[in-house]
């Protein structure tokens with residue numbers, strides 16, 4: 270049986286014409302019962318117009334089990350918009366995915382690359398906080414079982430300290446005030462407060478970093494690991510030979526990790 274063709278959808282149907290970046294490419298599942306879905310959030314320092322949702326296509330085409338669904342998201346970029354617009358767009362995309370396809374979605378695995386990994390952890394924390402406040406996104410939050418950060422950015426202030434030239438793209442996306450960088454960073458989130466009492470209810474967080482990443486050292490991943498460890502989240506960290514910063518998302522080493530995680534999802 271051949272898989273259904275990918276479709277492009279806009280996630281802000283009330284805004285006409287839709288902003289071209291407020292769109293997602295969906296690989297519909299070929300199942301009539303709920304199956305897991307994999308959702309990709311691209312990187313590109315919140316600003317690189319060359320890095321789009323298309324960067325998620327190799328993962329979805331090459332690693333996704335035949336009957337599963339997938340989606341890769343675009344979001345508006347800086348400097349046209351600033352934080353929290355990127356996060357808001359990704360949340361809107363996920364909510365629209367669940368409202369349109371929810372009956373076919375059992376669990377969700379989110380993969381974020383680089384700046385997309387930052388957004389992925391912001392998404393998880395935002396949705397848990399919304400759920401705790403009695404919000405309506407429970408049906409989305411409860412389905413997110415795994416969040417994978419690949420070559421991730423998690424602490425904007427430390428990133429700027431380690432790589433002063435990166436302060437330009439951080440300012441474009443988060444403004445000039447480093448206090449706001451700190452507030453927006455996944456490293457500043459009160460993760461312990463977001464932990465569910467029953468550990469099985471918490472999403473598994475996996476931080477993947479390629480030894481060949483020429484743009485980011487291990488520092489972001491190591492720091493995020495220790496913050497999540499101290500907060501009781503027990504993240505998994507995988508150091509792989511995935512090649513360069515961007516090549517990692519198409520690497521066999523990453524696909525091997527993902528296939529193990531797919532088995533975990535299948536067994537839930």
Ligand SMILES: N[C@@H](CC(=O)c1ccccc1NC=O)C(=O)O
Pocket residue numbers: 312313314315316317382383384385422435438484485
């Ligand atoms: N090509 C990008 C650079 C970039 O994406 C990047 C550079 C350093 C560290 C992380 C990066 N991307 C993360 O999403 C740019 O044009 O800004």
